[in-house]
Every structure is written in structure tokens, then in C-alpha cells.
Amino acid sequence: MANTLPVYDVRCAWQVTDVSAFADRGGLSNGRVGLRLCNLGGSKLRGNSSLVSRSGGRNGACVGGSRALTPITKSVLKTEYETPAGVEADVTRLERAVTERGFEVDSRIEEELKGEGGFRNVRRTKLIATIGPSCCSYEQMEALASSGVNIARLNMCHGTHEWHRQVIKNCRRLNAEKGYGIVVMIDTEGSEIHMGDLGGVSSAKAEDGEEWCFTIRKFNGPLPAYTLPVNYEGFAEDVQVGDELVVDGGMVRFEVLEKVGPDVKCKCTDPGILLPCANLNLWRDGYLVREKNVTLPTISSKDWVDIDFGISEGVDFIAVSFVKSPDVIKHLKSYVAARSPDRSIGVIAKIEDANSLRCLDDIIRVSDGVMVARGDLGAQIPLEQVPSVQEAIIDACRKLNRPVIVASQLLESMIEYPTPTRAEVADVSNAVRQQADALMLSGESAMGLHPQKAVEVLRGVSVRMEHWSREESHHEKPPLPEISTSDTGRTSEQICNSATQIANKLGADAILVYTRRGYMASLISRNRPDCPIFAFTESRNVMRCMDLQWGVVPFQFAFRKDLESNLLQSLALLKAHCMVRSGNLVVAVSDVSSASQSGTGVLQSIQVHVLS
Numbered sequence: 251m252a253n254t255l256p257v258y259d260v261r262c263a264w265q266v267t268d269v270s271a272f273a274d275r276g277g278l279s280n281g282r283v284g285l286r287l288c289n290l291g292g293s294k295l296r297g298n299s300s301l302v303s304r305s306g307g308r309n310g311a312c313v314g315g316s317r318a319l320t321p322i323t324k325s326v327l328k329t330e331y332e333t334p335a336g337v338e339a340d341v342t343r344l345e346r347a348v349t350e351r352g353f354e355v356d357s358r359i360e361e362e363l364k365g366e367g368g369f370r371n372v373r374r375t376k377l378i379a380t381i382g383p384s385c386c387s388y389e390q391m392e393a394l395a396s397s398g399v400n401i402a403r404l405n406m407c408h409g410t411h412e413w414h415r416q417v418i419k420n421c422r423r424l425n426a427e428k429g430y431g432i433v434v435m436i437d438t439e440g441s442e443i444h445m446g447d448l449g450g451v452s453s454a455k456a457e458d459g460e461e462w463c464f465t466i467r468k469f470n471g472p473l474p475a476y477t478l479p480v481n482y483e484g485f486a487e488d489v490q491v492g493d494e495l496v497v498d499g500g501m502v503r504f505e506v507l508e509k510v511g512p513d514v515k516c517k518c519t520d521p522g523i524l525l526p527c528a529n530l531n532l533w534r535d536g537y538l539v540r541e542k543n544v545t546l547p548t549i550s551s552k553d554w555v556d557i558d559f560g561i562s563e564g565v566d567f568i569a570v571s572f573v574k575s576p577d578v579i580k581h582l583k584s585y586v587a588a589r590s591p592d593r594s595i596g597v598i599a600k601i602e603d604a605n606s607l608r609c610l611d612d613i614i615r616v617s618d619g620v621m622v623a624r625g626d627l628g629a630q631i632p633l634e635q636v637p638s639v640q641e642a643i644i645d646a647c648r649k650l651n652r653p654v655i656v657a658s659q660l661l662e663s664m665i666e667y668p669t670p671t672r673a674e675v676a677d678v679s680n681a682v683r684q685q686a687d688a689l690m691l692s693g694e695s696a697m698g699l700h701p702q703k704a705v706e707v708l709r710g711v712s713v714r715m716e717h718w719s720r721e722e723s724h725h726e727k728p729p730l731p732e733i734s735t736s737d738t739g740r741t742s743e744q745i746c747n748s749a750t751q752i753a754n755k756l757g758a759d760a761i762l763v764y765t766r767r768g769y770m771a772s773l774i775s776r777n778r779p780d781c782p783i784f785a786f787t788e789s790r791n792v793m794r795c796m797d798l799q800w801g802v803v804p805f806q807f808a809f810r811k812d813l814e815s816n817l818l819q820s821l822a823l824l825k826a827h828c829m830v831r832s833g834n835l836v837v838a839v840s841d842v843s844s845a846s847q848s849g850t851g852v853l854q855s856i857q858v859h860v861l862s
């Protein structure tokens with residue numbers, strides 16, 4: 251079998267290993283493995299479904315799947331906190347930049363601003379890439395970063411802490427050596443019902459009509475044929491004969507035939523590729539069976555270990571899977587605040603559990619951001635509801651002033667193919683048009699064949715659609731409801747709303763905001779102004795956290811005594827570095843309190859400045 255492989259463009263060793271594992275398992279005949287590899291080599295066989303069946307669903311390319319290579323090992327709870335790896339180098343570089351140059355900004359943005367397009371072409375939608383075996387080396391990550399990735403996501407369902415630590419190190423190194431501002435997000439596994447690992451192989455294929463056994467028995471090493479382990483002890487008790495078992499958001503489906511002790515015998519009704527740790531959902535008489543998942547903790551004991559790992563590594567965001575209520579987010583936020591008193595870590599609520607839709611606003615209010623996790627969400631609510639729920643979540647986040655990420659299957663076919671489908675481009679465009687703060691790649695970057703191309707597609711589509719939306723809906727934005735409750739909050743909010751209106755009316759090139767914790771930057775971003783938002787802050791931590799927000803370009807900068815001095819000083823620096831030009835018009839606001847000359851209180855103002 252292996253002899254046939256070199257004929258084709260098989261790109262890296264793990265794919266070959268993987269295929270042999272696959273072939274050994276007897277999942278596919280040798281001939282078909284050969285054909286699949288053919289396909290991995292490029293686009294020539296595209297659409298030739300008689301040769302390459304895509305009935306494996308979204309994971310049709312999963313001979314390239316990778317879990318077998320990075321088995322999950324048991325992690326050890328870290329109680330002592332070390333200095334997060336590489337954070338020091340990153341901080342030192344930033345401090346040096348701030349002292350030597352007076353400010354710090356992501357080198358990629360700096361290049362963009364110096365270029366032809368200047369302000370106008372700055373991408374407003376932020377890009378997130380899940381890091382996996384296809385893109386985890388320093389060079390591969392550099393390629394993704396140079397194509398515009400703002401945030402690296404680490405899915406704690408896969409890989410060891412050692413593996414994740416190395417990826418985080420690569421991020422720090424890129425920031426320190428290349429001047430990038432890559433932000434790090436971890437994503438918890440959650441304890442919803444899912445399959446265990448597949449005894450060391452990276453995937454298995456279930457064919458139509460085959461009988462498989464889902465079992466709560468534990469195995470060490472290879473699994474018996476047609477057997478799949480389930481992580482949840484109550485599984486065999488909870489299922490009923492006739493239930494539909496939906497795997498991985500609908501990629502494979504089974505019907506429950508019979509229960510025998512710890513084993514549940516099922517018949518495959520929708521064939522496809524089974525991946526380790528894939529989520530399982532039960533449907534009965536056309537309804538999702540919810541009871542079982544309600545009793546499982548949102549943050550499992552493994553998740554707490556992973557969260558401790560994230561805190562000790564100095565990550566910027568923690569995304570929580572299968573959030574059901576606001577309480578868990580509140581709990582985690584206070585835990586993180588106690589464990590990491592000097593650095594804030596943003597907590598992102600993933601909306602993928604049907605229960606979360608009943609208390610969506612409350613969840614959004616207590617979170618630092620939200621993710622529309624369409625993969626699992628699509629298994630818990632009817633698929634045709636996903637687009638309207640996505641729009642509702644985006645709107646709710648805008649109203650409540652929280653950043654929102656649209657995730658999963660944006661460019662799913664690019665796991666295999668070098669170009670996206672037209673439908674995928676339309677889906678990405680739609681999310682950009684809805685003005686989500688960020689778009690996220692999952693398998694496309696983690697285990698796909700074209701991670702960099704996928705990022706480039708997101709970037710290209712974002713810039714194009716943002717441009718088009720600005721032209722189309724100029725000044726037609728409906729007013730947002732007021733969100734502030736305190737007097738100072740209301741003042742800031744009105745200042746930001748008015749600054750945006752002024753900037754839009756005057757066709758400003760940028761809004762400059764001087765902000766200590768990023769709140770004012772978020773209030774401006776919430777208005778989705780026509781021009782980019784340059785957000786100056788003193789804190790590196792705030793700078794990183796602001797990078798999730800739509801249209802915000804974060805700068806680190808040492809504040810002067812008042813808005814006017816900050817404005818003049820930062821413009822002089824930007825001009826000296828060719829990032830602004832004569833004739834540029836900027837609107838500036840600040841939450842850095844400046845005592846008025848007469849000493850009678852704090853003055854907030856909007857300044858308009860045309861560069862000489």
C-alpha cells in the first residue's frame with residue numbers, strides 16, 4: 251500500500267502515517283485510500299465523485315485527520331504559577347518599542363497603513379485560526395499570521411499541554427521577532443456526551459446499514475471492530491430503542507436498535523467519517539433529548555486543569571464550550587480574576603447548547619465576548635434555524651456591546667480543496683455583512699490541506715464585503731439602545747455615539763480613542779463607524795484584548811496629561827512613521843480623565859483634527 255503513495259503529492263509525513271493507521275483498521279480498501287490521497291495532492295479530481303466519494307461529509311478528507319498523532323494524555327494540575335512562556339520577551343520588546351518609538355502597533359497593520367490603501371483598506375473583521383497539526387510549526391504559523399490571523403485558537407479537546415505550550419511559544423516568538431500582535435485563545439472541551447478516542451486511530455468510516463456498538467466499557471489500546479466508546483456513564487440507561495443518535499453535528503447518524511447491558515447496538519443511517527471525541531446528540535420523536543446534558547457540568551474537571559494551564563501560560567481569552575446559563579461564566583470570571591489579578595483574561599461564552607438560547611442576553615451580559623459555535627449548535631437546534639439564530643446572537647451582542655465570533659464550517663470544503671465553494675463565500679460574506687467582530691476557522695486551518703489559502707479567502711472576502719457594505723448602507727444605521735447605567739458611563743456612551751456620527755459625516759480617516767481599559771474603544775466599535783478606530787492604551791494586556799473587536803487597531807502608548815497632548819503626540823509619532831499623511835482628518839475621544847484647567851472636574855470632549 252505505502253508503495254503507491256509517493257506517486258502523489260502527499261505533503262507531510264503524518265498524512266502517510268495516518269493513512270496506514272486507517273488502512274490497518276480496515277476502514278477503507280487500499281484502492282480507495284489510494285484515490286483519496288490522489289485527491290489530497292491537488293484539485294484535479296475535484297467534483298469527480300465517482301472516484302472520490304464525499305459521502306464522508308465535512309470530514310471527507312479525514313485521512314488527513316490527525317488526532318492519532320497527538321493523543322490526549324492526562325494533564326497534571328499546575329498549582330505553581332510560572333511566568334508565562336515567552337510573555338517576558340514579548341513584554342520586553344513592547345516596552346522597548348514604546349520607549350524607543352513612543353508607541354507599539356502590530357507590524358502588519360503598520361505596513362498596511364504605510365501602503366497605498368492607507369486607512370481605508372484596514373480590515374475591520376478579525377480573523378481567528380484554530381491551530382492543529384496542519385499549521386503548528388513556527389513557519390506555518392508565520393504564514394498564517396502574515397495572511398492576517400489576529401487570534402490563535404487552541405482547542406483543548408485535542409493535543410497535550412506540551413503541544414499547546416509549544417504553539418503558545420510560537421505565538422510569543424512571532425510577536426517578539428516579527429512585531430506581530432497574535433492573541434491566544436484556549437477553548438475548553440466541555441463535558442457533553444461525546445465519543446472517546448478510537449483506540450489510537452485518527453478516524454473510522456461508518457457505512458450505510460452497518461451495525462456499530464456504542465458502549466460505556468473502557469478499553470486500553472485498540473477497539474474491537476465496529477465499537478465506539480462513549481464518555482458518559484449513564485448513556486446506556488438514557489437511550490431508548492428507536493432514538494436517533496447524531497454524531498458530530500449530523501456528519502454521521504445512527505438508529506438505536508437494541509440495548510445490551512453497557513452496550514447500545516445501532517444501525518448507521520447516514521454514513522460518514524467518525525472522529526475521536528466527536529459529540530453525540532440523541533433525538534427522540536423529532537425532538538432533541540436534553541435531560542442528560544443538563545446534568546453534566548459545563549466546566550469538567552479536565553476543563554479546570556486546562557483553564558489552569560491557560561492562566562499559567564498567560565493566554566488572552568478562554569472560550570467556554572456548551573454554556574447553558576450565565577452562572578458558569580460568572581463563576582469562571584471570578585476564578586480567573588483571583589488567579590490572575592494582574593492580567594485580565596477575557597471569558598468567551600460559546601453558544602452551542604440549545605439551553606443557552608433561553609437566557610442569551612443574560613449570558614452575553616456577564617461574558618467578555620460570545621462565539622456562535624455553529625457546529626454543535628446545528629446538532630441541537632434544527633439546521634434551518636442556525637442562520638436566524640446567528641443573526642439574532644450578533645444583534646444581541648451589538649446591543650449589549652460584546653464582541654461576537656462566527657465559527658464553524660465557514661470554508662469547510664477547503665479542508666480538502668484549494669478553493670472554496672460559492673456557497674461558502676456567500677456564508678462568509680453574510681457574516682461580514684452582519685458585522686460580526688470575528689470569523690473563525692476550525693478544521694480548515696487545524697487539519698486541512700490549505701490553511702493559509704483559507705485565511706486568505708477570509709481576508710479577501712472580508713475586505714471586499716466591508717467595502718461594499720460601507721458604500722451601500724452609508725449613514726443608514728439604526729440607532730442602538732442606550733446601555734450605560736451610571737452617569738459617567740452615559741457620558742462616555744454619548745461621546746462615542748456622537749464621535750462616530752461626526753466621523754461618518756465628515757468622512758474622517760480614523761477615530762482615535764485613548765482608553766485605559768478598552769471600554770471607550772468598545773463603545774466606538776459598537777457603532778461600526780465607516781473609518782478604522784485607532785485605540786491607544788498603556789497596557790499590553792488591554793491592547794491584546796481589544797484586538798477581538800471589530801475595526802479596532804490597538805496601539806500601546808504612554809499617556810500624556812490630557813486628550814490634546816495625547817492627540818498631538820500620537821499624531822506626530824504616526825506621521826513620523828508614515829502611518830498618517832497631511833490632509834488626513836481624525837476625530838479623537840478619550841476616557842483618560844483630564845482635570846480641567848480650572849480644577850472643577852473631569853472634561854470629556856470630541857476633537858476634530860486635520861493634519862497639516
Ligand SMILES: Nc1ncnc2c1ncn2[C@@H]1O[C@H](COP(=O)(O)OP(=O)(O)OP(=O)(O)O)[C@@H](O)[C@H]1O
Pocket residue numbers: 315316317320380381382383405407408409525527571625626692693694696697
Ligand atoms: N490540537 C489539535 N491536535 C490535533 N488535531 C486537532 C487539533 N485541533 C484541532 N484538530 C483537528 O481539527 C478538527 C476541527 O477542529 P475543531 O477545533 O473544530 O474541533 P472539533 O473537535 O470539531 O470540536 P469543537 O470545535 O466543537 O470543540 C478536529 O476534529 C481535529 O481533527
Ligand SMILES: CC(=O)C(=O)O
Pocket residue numbers: 571600602622623624625626627657658692
Ligand atoms: C466551535 C465549536 O465548538 C462548534 O462550532 O461547535
Ligand SMILES: [K+]
Pocket residue numbers: 405406407437438439440571
Ligand atoms: K472545544
Ligand SMILES: [Mg+2]
Pocket residue numbers: 571602623625626
Ligand atoms: Mg463545539
